[in-house]
Amino acid sequence: MLPEIERLLILQDRDKRARLLRSELKNIPSERKALEQRLANARQLAGDTKQKQRNAEVEQARLENEIKSRREQIAKYENQKLQTRKNEEYQALNHSIDHVRREIAEIEDRQIQLMETLEALRPEVALAEKAATEAAALVQRQITDLDAKLKNLESQTTELDESRQRYTDGLDEDLLDTYKALFNSKQVAVVALNHDVCEGCHMKVTTATAAATRAAKLIVHCEQCNRILYRGTD
């Protein structure tokens, strides 16, 4: 194998690793965002359920007050009944009392419904709060892991970037430029030729190209995809 090819293969291997690390690094912010969103959703659900419970409790207190004021109203009517001597007025007061009593009965029905609602909400609130607490702990752990992963990826990338020079030193500039252009546009720049087939584009190369690749005296390119070829294991 041409020494240049050998060096390019090592370089390519490192560049592939660097590219993989970079793509993983690129994903980290969205991974973090997804985690934070999960936590926010759990908290939102717990908050909403709790709010439903609070609203029902406020309504309960309001209904209690409504009953209280109606009972006071009835007491007032009863008092007026004692003071009146007119039969008509007496009957009218009785009528009003009946009306307010019916109102109280309706409110009491609503109170029962509300109590059932509150009863059902209690475990729901507990469950949502538990889920939010668990999500917070889990997400916190996952974010810590993600931060560690980020640091690790960054240091590996830095290491690869900083040492890259060592692997390019002494390589022909034009060859390096060609390699770079191929690596960036075709993902892989240097590929094996097996059974006269280029492993980059999977096309058969000409007899001359195959012979030149086997001879390994010059840098040979695939005439289909232009990738740099080296003799494979066949």
Ligand SMILES: [Zn+2]
């Ligand atoms: Zn090819």
